[in-house]
Amino acid sequence: MQEAIIAEGLVKTFGDVRALDGVDLSVPTGTVLGLLGPNGAGKTTTVRVLTTLLRPDAGRAVVAGIDVLKHPNQVRRSIGLSGQFAAVDEYLTGRENLQMVGELYQMSARDSKARALELLEWFNLSDAADRPAKTYSGGMRRRLDLAAALVVRPPVMFMDEPTTGLDPRNRLALWEVIQKLVEDGTTLLLTTQYLEEADHLAHDIVVVDHGKVIARGTADQLKAQVGGERVEVVVQDRDLIGTASEVLRGYSRDGVAVDKHTRRLTIPVQGGAKLLAEVIRDLDARGIEIDDIGLRRPTLDDVFISLTGHHAEDADEDEQDTHASGGKSGSGGKTAAAVPAAGDSGKDAA
Amino acid sequence: MTATDTTTVVPKTLAPKTRGGVAQSVHDSLVIAKRNLIRMMRIPEIVVFGLIQPVMFVLLFSYVFGGSINVDGSSDPKAFREFLMAGIFTQTVTFATAGSSAGIAEDMTKGLIDRFRSLPMARGAVLTGRTIADLVQTALTMVVLVAVALLVGWRIHEGLPKALGAFGLMLLLGYAFTWIGALIGLSVRSPEAATSAGLIWLFPVTFVSNAFVPTAGMPGWLQTIADWNPFSATVQAGRVLFGNPGVSQSDAWPMQHPVWASLFWSLLIIVVFRTLAVRKYRSTTA
Numbered sequence: 001m002q003e004a005i006i007a008e009g010l011v012k013t014f015g016d017v018r019a020l021d022g023v024d025l026s027v028p029t030g031t032v033l034g035l036l037g038p039n040g041a042g043k044t045t046t047v048r049v050l051t052t053l054l055r056p057d058a059g060r061a062v063v064a065g066i067d068v069l070k071h072p073n074q075v076r077r078s079i080g081l082s083g084q085f086a087a088v089d090e091y092l093t094g095r096e097n098l099q100m101v102g103e104l105y106q107m108s109a110r111d112s113k114a115r116a117l118e119l120l121e122w123f124n125l126s127d128a129a130d131r132p133a134k135t136y137s138g139g140m141r142r143r144l145d146l147a148a149a150l151v152v153r154p155p156v157m158f159m160d161e162p163t164t165g166l167d168p169r170n171r172l173a174l175w176e177v178i179q180k181l182v183e184d185g186t187t188l189l190l191t192t193q194y195l196e197e198a199d200h201l202a203h204d205i206v207v208v209d210h211g212k213v214i215a216r217g218t219a220d221q222l223k224a225q226v227g228g229e230r231v232e233v234v235v236q237d238r239d240l241i242g243t244a245s246e247v248l249r250g251y252s253r254d255g256v257a258v259d260k261h262t263r264r265l266t267i268p269v270q271g272g273a274k275l276l277a278e279v280i281r282d283l284d285a286r287g288i289e290i291d292d293i294g295l296r297r298p299t300l301d302d303v304f305i306s307l308t309g310h311h312a313e314d315a316d317e318d319e320q321d322t323h324a325s326g327g328k329s330g331s332g333g334k335t336a337a338a339v340p341a342a343g344d345s346g347k348d349a350a
Numbered sequence: 351m352t353a354t355d356t357t358t359v360v361p362k363t364l365a366p367k368t369r370g371g372v373a374q375s376v377h378d379s380l381v382i383a384k385r386n387l388i389r390m391m392r393i394p395e396i397v398v399f400g401l402i403q404p405v406m407f408v409l410l411f412s413y414v415f416g417g418s419i420n421v422d423g424s425s426d427p428k429a430f431r432e433f434l435m436a437g438i439f440t441q442t443v444t445f446a447t448a449g450s451s452a453g454i455a456e457d458m459t460k461g462l463i464d465r466f467r468s469l470p471m472a473r474g475a476v477l478t479g480r481t482i483a484d485l486v487q488t489a490l491t492m493v494v495l496v497a498v499a500l501l502v503g504w505r506i507h508e509g510l511p512k513a514l515g516a517f518g519l520m521l522l523l524g525y526a527f528t529w530i531g532a533l534i535g536l537s538v539r540s541p542e543a544a545t546s547a548g549l550i551w552l553f554p555v556t557f558v559s560n561a562f563v564p565t566a567g568m569p570g571w572l573q574t575i576a577d578w579n580p581f582s583a584t585v586q587a588g589r590v591l592f593g594n595p596g597v598s599q600s601d602a603w604p605m606q607h608p609v610w611a612s613l614f615w616s617l618l619i620i621v622v623f624r625t626l627a628v629r630k631y632r633s634t635t636a
Contacts, residue, residue, distance in 0.1 A: 051468050052467070052468060053467050053468060073368055074368075074470075076468055076469055076470035077363050077365040077367075077470045078365070081464070081465065083461055083464060084461075085461035086461065087460070087461035087462045087464055087465040088462065088465075089385060089389070091388065091389040091392045092385060092388055092389070100381060100385055101465070101469065103377075104378060104381055104469045104470075104471045104475075105364075105365040105366075105469060105470060105471075106367075106369065106374070106377075106471075107364065107365065107366060132392060151364070152363045152364040152365040153361045153362075154361070154363055154365075155362065184361060
């Protein structure tokens with residue numbers, strides 16, 4: 001079995017909304033696919049179709065070598081699902097939750113018990129094993145949820161925004177677990193809004209927007225596709241972001257990405273160090289104090305903005321004129337770091 | 351974190367082949383029932399408040415209405431109290447279904463339902479498990495209620511076996527109604543709405559009946575509805591089997607053969623509403 005997950009031409013409409021508009025993807029056995037995209041792009045819908053929770057209107061899906069639409073119950077034996085919200089029973093203890101899941105996977109009571117014990121230990125939940133899950137912290141619940149998804153040591157795992165809302169320490173711990181699973185041969189489809197997470201964990205990346213795949217490749221391939229360098233400026237005074245944006249616009253045809261929250265402005269450039277010096281002089285002439293300035297290679301953030309921004313440019317001509325945004329996202333304000341200009345929309349840096 | 355598995359080959363699922371069929375349905379339903387019973391023990395308020403209402407009804411009806419309603423031509427409050435209990439017992443098992451509506455609606459809003467739906471488990475088990483657990487809770491409520499009824503003067507006159515038969519019929523009706531409650535819980539998307547939606551239909555069903563007043567005093571058309579109300583059949587069966595006064599003399603078939611009528615109605619409701627509820631559950635995307 002070469003591909004652990006195959007999706008072909010998945011279409012799903014909810015009323016007038018085409019949540020999936022012909023999504024194709026495949027994940028080779030033993031690798032991690034990062035599914036990226038803004039809110040409402042179709043990430044979760046894709047996961048729901050592949051995990052048998054939702055029937056697509058059209059298309060085909062094969063998971064662990066089994067047709068998802070024809071034999072959903074056989075697929076369910078081979079998959080684990082861990083979502084954005086901890087799917088555990090709050091009134092059951094950690095141990096009871098895991099045992100219940102084991103028994104519903106049709107494991108014997110004895111095997112379920114033994115496996116629960118093993119998982120509680122692995123996820124550092126032994127001390128809390130006999131407390132109801134509602135007494136757990138957010139990070140503990142998420143660990144319990146992931147443990148529940150791993151009860152049958154499924155060969156194919158789906159994780160829908162597994163680290164959303166976790167603090168950095170818990171996020172790193174979760175990354176470790178994921179890396180361990182992949183070392184052991186698990187195939188993983190991971191959706192995330194954190195680009196560094198995909199950069200860190202995924203072998204391949206698929207970017208979706210409006211229910212369509214708009215890019216795919218390795219992180220390096222995607223970055224190379226965007227190409228060029230970036231000048232990144234952090235201005236000292238929040239009130240001067242607008243002025244700084246105007247200055248920078250003179251150096252880039254592609255617009256300025258602005259993150260008001262961190263007071264960071266980014267433009268794609270060609271011309272390297274010489275141009276950097278010009279930018280510094282120009283900003284200085286306008287009396288704009290800068291905290292930080294530098295030249296850097298594109299990140300996945302830039303990939304994302306250049307990809308999803310393209311759609312928005314068609315839709316939002318007017319705002320583009322005023323603020324020359326690199327990608328005023330019609331994509332909901334949560335697209336991680338760089339939320340582009342379009343200053344007053346109140347959508348910045350959610 | 352300690353490694354539990356150091357092999358690098360593709361993992362094989364630990365999940366055994368699904369058995370399918372009735373055996374798996376029963377197994378999965380019991381696993382879910384256990385989950386709901388554990389929850390019940392951890393949230394004792396639900397059980398306690400489930401008890402207060404029927405006990406209050408017994409006391410209110412007994413002492414407020416007792417004496418003003420004639421039973422078999424007698425205005426003796428004691429006779430009314432004996433008459434009343436089969437009605438209150440049956441009302442109690444049906445009112446318990448409002449909790450099922452709310453509970454299922456709440457379950458459907460939680461991520462846990464996605465987990466269940468992604469597991470290789472029997473399709474109807476989430477609902478069947480809940481109805482079984484609710485039946486256990488109702489049975490516990492009945493035990494307390496019977497004790498209160500005995501305190502206010504209710505007695506059984508036809509022996510214990512028949513009385514147990516009557517309780518069996520009542521619980522069966524309650525179980526059947528739970529499936530109606532389940533369907534309501536699945537159809538109404540918020541737990542708050544389900545709490546009232548799960549309750550309001552029970553008022554006409556329990557009041558347009560022989561439960562609290564003799565149907566002889568109702569207008570003809572209403573009496574016909576009351577006589578054919580599945581709820582009335584079970585109440586009538588209770589009075590007959592307990593040997594309590596106020597047995598309806600109506601010619602309607604369910605009133606003449608209340609035990610069979612009660613069984614028939616309950617089984618019919620279970621078949622119809624279980625089918626509808628399971629179908630609804632399968633098609634609902636939480």
